[in-house]
Amino acid sequence: MSSPEEARFVSTRAADGDPGVSFERALLRGLAPDGGLYVPRTVPTLPSGWRDSDDLKGLARRVLPALVGADEGELDGVLEDALDFPVPLVQLTRERYVLELFHGPTRAFKDIGARVMARLMAKARDDHELTVLVATSGDTGSAVADAFAGLEGVRVVLLFPKGRVSAMQERQLTARRPGVTAFAVDGDFDDCQRLAKEAFADPGTAASQMTSANSINVGRLLPQVLYHLWGALQLDRASRREGGPLLVAVPSGNLGNLTAGVLAACMGLEVTRFLAAHNANDFFPRFLAGERSAYAFEPTRATLSNAMDVGAPSNFERLHVLLGGRLAQRVWGTSVDDAYTLERIRLCLDEDGYLACPHTAVGFEAVERYRAQTGDHETPAMVLATAHPAKFPDTVARATGKASPRDPVLDALAGRPTRVFELAPTLTALRSVLIALE
Numbered sequence: 001m002s003s004p005e006e007a008r009f010v011s012t013r014a015a016d017g018d019p020g021v022s023f024e025r026a027l028l029r030g031l032a033p034d035g036g037l038y039v040p041r042t043v044p045t046l047p048s049g050w051r052d053s054d055d056l057k058g059l060a061r062r063v064l065p066a067l068v069g070a071d072e073g074e075l076d077g078v079l080e081d082a083l084d085f086p087v088p089l090v091q092l093t094r095e096r097y098v099l100e101l102f103h104g105p106t107r108a109f110k111d112i113g114a115r116v117m118a119r120l121m122a123k124a125r126d127d128h129e130l131t132v133l134v135a136t137s138g139d140t141g142s143a144v145a146d147a148f149a150g151l152e153g154v155r156v157v158l159l160f161p162k163g164r165v166s167a168m169q170e171r172q173l174t175a176r177r178p179g180v181t182a183f184a185v186d187g188d189f190d191d192c193q194r195l196a197k198e199a200f201a202d203p204g205t206a207a208s209q210m211t212s213a214n215s216i217n218v219g220r221l222l223p224q225v226l227y228h229l230w231g232a233l234q235l236d237r238a239s240r241r242e243g244g245p246l247l248v249a250v251p252s253g254n255l256g257n258l259t260a261g262v263l264a265a266c267m268g269l270e271v272t273r274f275l276a277a278h279n280a281n282d283f284f285p286r287f288l289a290g291e292r293s294a295y296a297f298e299p300t301r302a303t304l305s306n307a308m309d310v311g312a313p314s315n316f317e318r319l320h321v322l323l324g325g326r327l328a329q330r331v332w333g334t335s336v337d338d339a340y341t342l343e344r345i346r347l348c349l350d351e352d353g354y355l356a357c358p359h360t361a362v363g364f365e366a367v368e369r370y371r372a373q374t375g376d377h378e379t380p381a382m383v384l385a386t387a388h389p390a391k392f393p394d395t396v397a398r399a400t401g402k403a404s405p406r407d408p409v410l411d412a413l414a415g416r417p418t419r420v421f422e423l424a425p426t427l428t429a430l431r432s433v434l435i436a437l438e
């Protein structure tokens with residue numbers, strides 16, 4: 001892709017004058033060596049004509065090359081293959097819309113970033129075999145495993161804490177997929193993460209090129225810019241306008257989705273306010289309200305919207321670099337507890353006939369609170385729907401009093417053969433299985 005001297009990405013912790021790295025380097029490294037996250041050194045402006053796109057793929061072909069520094073046409077194959085499902089905008093009322101990001105294979109928005117990243121990595125690896133090592137506590141692992149499965153020259157090793165993921169999550173993680181091996185680690189999620197970190201640092205392990213695929217990777221972040229643009233474009237078309245005031249409500253945990261939206265705004269998308277919709281893990285809303293300093297991260301609390309259970313959001317560092325002192329002007333935040341989440345699922349169904357997953361419901365609640373606080377009932381709001389409600393049957397049934405919805409893709413997964421190996425939580429054990437897999 002881009003030539004090595006094109007060093008467009010710098011660490012959030014880099015000093016002025018840092019030479020930076022190419023997109024490929026940032027993609028294969030994941031985290032910068034100084035512990036920071038990669039960000040574009042300068043954010044490109046939207047290419048003229050982006051509004052002429054007919055679908056997400058077409059928009060991606062126009063916008064993504066400038067973001068990653070690829071030539072026009074170079075990413076067409078990647079995008080064709082990765083973005084093979086719809087991302088529809090559903091209109092609920094004149095000023096309330098929902099952008100459904102959950103029509104990918106694992107029924108959560110993480111499919112979008114993970115599928116593009118996987119194909120970018122498979123392209124960037126040249127002739128080297130690539131091992132993707134992922135420590136996961138749930139949703140991310142299955143999106144990543146699914147995204148990489150069957151790509152030539154790439155194998156995936158999943159580490160998850162034995163007995164500490166839900167039955168549905170375990171089925172998704174251990175479904176037999178080509179090139180993917182899942183290990184149930186005798187320990188907790190922190191053990192899995194520690195093992196992965198040790199393996200990366202261990203010269204004895206790294207016979208083949210190893211990379212991580214977690215949510216801080218630029219290869220996952222940048223494709224997420226695309227659906228913010230695509231959602232706004234569909235909304236503009238539905239209301240026969242070209243840009244204008246817009247609220248974007250983002251169910252947030254690690255703040256990757258919100259950071260991607262902010263990047264879209266930095267590229268020129270008109271957004272009046274982003275609404276950062278958090279569950280009881282309220283570090284960021286409190287920071288925005290001036291109640292917390294940038295360093296006052298908190299331990300994680302378990303909630304019904306568990307994919308957003310993050311006490312110390314890593315993308316906060318990126319938001320700081322991108323917006324600095326303007327953060328609180330561009331982003332408004334709120335924290336929604338489980339009782340309000342359940343109530344909002346019920347209200348969405350009763351008032352709009354729309355069934356929302358618990359994460360998406362937190363986004364809807366944020367819109368109502370923002371309107372009540374500001375008196376702005378006019379500006380159209382786009383809520384990002386991050387997961388299919390059928391992924392959370394118990395919560396949805398509890399909120400609505402009705403049988404949980406079904407989804408044929410999730411049902412089919414339940415019948416797939418699984419394969420899983422147990423692993424002791426030590427580097428020696430991991431090293432020997434990695435070598436055996438080669």
Ligand SMILES: *Cc1c(COP(=O)(O)O)cnc(C)c1O
Pocket residue numbers: 108109110139215251252253254255256257258307308359386387
């Ligand atoms: C990961 C996830 C989120 C949170 O996204 P971030 O980018 O981490 O803020 C929200 N909803 C669902 C369903 C998720 O899987």
